[in-house]
Amino acid sequence: MQSYRCVCPAGFTGRHCDSEVDPCDPDPCLHGGRCRPAPSFSSDAAPPLFECSCEGTGYEGERCEANVDECNGDGGDPCLNGARCVDTDGDYECSMCPPSFCGKNCQMEDPCQRQQQGICMNGGTCAPDCDQEPYFYRCLCTEQWTGVNCTAKVDRWFRKTLQTDISKKRKPQQSNSFPVTSTTTTTSLKVK
Numbered sequence: 001m002q003s004y005r006c007v008c009p010a011g012f013t014g015r016h017c018d019s020e021v022d023p024c025d026p027d028p029c030l031h032g033g034r035c036r037p038a039p040s041f042s043s044d045a046a047p048p049l050f051e052c053s054c055e056g057t058g059y060e061g062e063r064c065e066a067n068v069d070e071c072n073g074d075g076g077d078p079c080l081n082g083a084r085c086v087d088t089d090g091d092y093e094c095s096m097c098p099p100s101f102c103g104k105n106c107q108m109e110d111p112c113q114r115q116q117q118g119i120c121m122n123g124g125t126c127a128p129d130c131d132q133e134p135y136f137y138r139c140l141c142t143e144q145w146t147g148v149n150c151t152a153k154v155d156r157w158f159r160k161t162l163q164t165d166i167s168k169k170r171k172p173q174q175s176n177s178f179p180v181t182s183t184t185t186t187t188s189l190k191v192k
């Protein structure tokens with residue numbers, strides 16, 4: 001029979017208070033916040049024994065429990081070029097971005113529109129990707145081309161082209177649709 005019971009100070013647990021409490025297990029931080037023991041964490045520290053770093057989560061508060069209103073924050077309205085800021089739970093959106101601009105904050109002139117021709121070669125289609133460095137666009141190449149600007153031939157295609165000279169039968173795809181679907185290469189690739 002247990003004839004005594006230890007009342008442990010903060011930060012310790014176990015029958016004899018010989019185990020340190022991990023204040024981050026279970027994780028008290030919400031929405032992906034990162035937990036760490038509080039710097040003052042010690043046997044006589046008063047709660048809370050943990051700290052939550054909410055950076056990048058879109059939330060704030062002791063446990064990252066509260067949505068950040070980015071539209072009315074200290075940094076001002078993040079949306080540019082006439083876009084309207086709409087706060088959302090854990091994030092925000094820039095609505096009514098003019099069609100010639102793109103990006104999370106409507107911050108950039110659409111590189112595909114700015115250089116209508118000459119970004120994506122050989123029938124590739126340009127798609128804005130304005131938050132993605134270093135190019136801020138992606139080229140959706142037709143099946144036989146690859147590379148950032150669709151200027152490198154796919155080896156597999158190149159070999160088959162040499163064998164069959166089927167390239168003469170093809171016309172570059174001019175579609176501006178998104179995404180590109182290459183339907184014209186299927187039969188050609190079956191040539192032996």
Ligand SMILES: [Ca+2]
Nearest residue numbers: 068088090091
């Ligand atoms: Ca928000």
